[in-house]
Amino acid sequence: MNATQVADHIAIRECIDRFSLAMSMGDADAILPLFMQDGSWGAGEPFNFEIAGAARIVGAIAGNKAVFEYVVQMIHSVSIDVDGDAASARCLLEEVTRKADGQGGLHMYGFYKDDLVRTDEGWRFAKRHFTAISFERCTPGPRGVVAVESAEQ
Numbered sequence: 001m002n003a004t005q006v007a008d009h010i011a012i013r014e015c016i017d018r019f020s021l022a023m024s025m026g027d028a029d030a031i032l033p034l035f036m037q038d039g040s041w042g043a044g045e046p047f048n049f050e051i052a053g054a055a056r057i058v059g060a061i062a063g064n065k066a067v068f069e070y071v072v073q074m075i076h077s078v079s080i081d082v083d084g085d086a087a088s089a090r091c092l093l094e095e096v097t098r099k100a101d102g103q104g105g106l107h108m109y110g111f112y113k114d115d116l117v118r119t120d121e122g123w124r125f126a127k128r129h130f131t132a133i134s135f136e137r138c139t140p141g142p143r144g145v146v147a148v149e150s151a152e153q
Contacts, residue, residue: 005082008080008118008123011123012082012087012123013078014123015034015116015122015124015125016075016078016089016091016112016114017075018030018034019031019125020073020074020093021073022034022061023073024070024072024073026065028058028059028062029062031058032054032058033124034124034125035054035057035125035126035128036054036117036119036124036125036126037053037054037055038054038126039057039124039125039126039128040053040057040127041125041128041129042127042128042129043129043130044129044130044132046132046135047130047132066100067100068098068099068100069098069099069100069102069143071095071096071097072095072097073095074093074095075091075092075093076091076093076094077091077092078091079091085117085118086116087114087116087117087123088114088115088116089112089114089116090112090113091112092109092110092111093109093110093111093112093130094108094109095108095109095110096140097140098139098140098142102139102142105138106137106138107136107138107140108133108134108135108136109132109133109134109135110130110132110133110134110135111130111133112128112129113128113129114127114129115127115128
């Protein structure tokens with residue numbers, strides 16, 4: 001790889017990581033600059049949704065704060081292919097969530113398939129689609145020091 005190709009791969013990986021970090025931190029506003037204005041985000045079974053438009057994506061993610069106490073996304077095994085000003089990427093995702101009411105959550109594995117576009121501001125998602133591989137309902141522990149103290153006793 002030449003220096004430009006390496007820089008593209010780093011920038012695309014940064015976009016993918018920023019999405020997962022924003023989801024994990026509950027920072028919906030940090031999602032907006034990661035998508036093209038007409039970009040889309042969706043998922044197959046069992047979620048079955050497709051949201052078009054960066055502002056609508058941010059609105060949907062902001063709504064998650066009322067539903068989940070926390071979301072933790074961990075990205076693994078990223079594969080990136082760049083073709084000029086377009087790129088595709090795939091990555092494995094592990095996600096754990098806990099509902100705000102403490103009455104359940106999810107633990108899942110799956111993969112994202114991404115289409116990205118180079119802009120003057122950097123690489124942006126044109127399309128981000130999640131496919132679940134393994135999905136189980138569970139009740140993860142609470143967030144914070146209380147959970148750590150309980151685990152230590």
